[in-house]
Amino acid sequence: MNKISPQSLLAKKVAGQKFAVLTAYDATFARVIDAAGIDVILVGDSLGNVLQGHTSTLPVTIDDMCYHTACTARGTEAALLIADMPFGSYNSIDDTLINATALMQAGAHMVKLEGGQWLCESIALLTERGIPVCGHLGLTPQSVNVLGGFKVQGRDEAAADKIITDSIALEAAGASLLVIECVPTALGQRISEAVSIPVIGIGAGPHTDAQVLVLHDLLGISRRLPKFVKNFLEGGADIPTALSNYRDAVERGEFPAPEHSFD
Numbered sequence: 224m225n226k227i228s229p230q231s232l233l234a235k236k237v238a239g240q241k242f243a244v245l246t247a248y249d250a251t252f253a254r255v256i257d258a259a260g261i262d263v264i265l266v267g268d269s270l271g272n273v274l275q276g277h278t279s280t281l282p283v284t285i286d287d288m289c290y291h292t293a294c295t296a297r298g299t300e301a302a303l304l305i306a307d308m309p310f311g312s313y314n315s316i317d318d319t320l321i322n323a324t325a326l327m328q329a330g331a332h333m334v335k336l337e338g339g340q341w342l343c344e345s346i347a348l349l350t351e352r353g354i355p356v357c358g359h360l361g362l363t364p365q366s367v368n369v370l371g372g373f374k375v376q377g378r379d380e381a382a383a384d385k386i387i388t389d390s391i392a393l394e395a396a397g398a399s400l401l402v403i404e405c406v407p408t409a410l411g412q413r414i415s416e417a418v419s420i421p422v423i424g425i426g427a428g429p430h431t432d433a434q435v436l437v438l439h440d441l442l443g444i445s446r447r448l449p450k451f452v453k454n455f456l457e458g459g460a461d462i463p464t465a466l467s468n469y470r471d472a473v474e475r476g477e478f479p480a481p482e483h484s485f486d
């Protein structure tokens with residue numbers, strides 16, 4: 224069994240090979256996703272929406288994240304396991320280190336944080352202390368109240384330039400991966416070309432190095448299906464087949480199609 228690492232994902236970017244990422248929150252789905260050959264499993268704070276029934280990720284706690292990370296880790300063999308740091312858990316350097324350590328001890332291989340240049344000091348500290356980091360820019364759902372809703376980001380030149388500057392800063396601080404959410408296709412491409420680390424898009428067009436979806440969206444059972452989602456279970460496939468079809472579609476560059484992307 225080949226274990227996926229930040230280094231093997233970087234090698235895929237260098238070789239121009241796209242890879243698939245999917246969220247999971249428990250051992251059973253982690254096992255099925257891992258068996259489908261999906262390279263990265265994300266224990267997303269989207270569990271606040273799809274498991275807990277909230278309308279945002281803000282109520283999710285570090286204890287919730289540690290519990291679901293531990294469950295998911297028990298079903299993960301080959302995939303790289305990333306855990307989200309929830310809202311309010313990385314406001315200070317001390318909190319960041321304590322809470323990221325708890326997620327790693329629960330079984331994560333990497334933690335994900337939402338935000339730009341203000342995170343650089345934390346990212347440098349975490350990587351120095353043995354905790355790999357994935358950044359998250361564009362639509363950052365934990366900031367929904369600042370952004371005024373779940374809206375496409377980086378539509379004007381200044382906003383697009385800011386996301387690119389932030390991406391470069393996060394890489395320079397030591398981030399190994401970067402999630403870019405809900406930006407126009409052209410910006411998704413510019414960001415992927417501006418940094419050397421793999422860029423994982425969600426609603427960021429087909430040119431990013433990888434794609435991520437929320438599991439319940441891919442299965443078509445979320446309360447609301449955003450434009451960038453495709454229901455891979457539609458047409459009668461079983462869940463393992465739907466997951467393999469998603470992986471194949473991402474690796475071949477067939478997903479996302481134009482109808483899943485923003486101009």
Ligand code: KIV
Pocket residue numbers: 246265266267268269270307402404425435436437
């Ligand atoms: O919480 C989550 O599932 C995420 C993905 C949507 C990228 O952050």
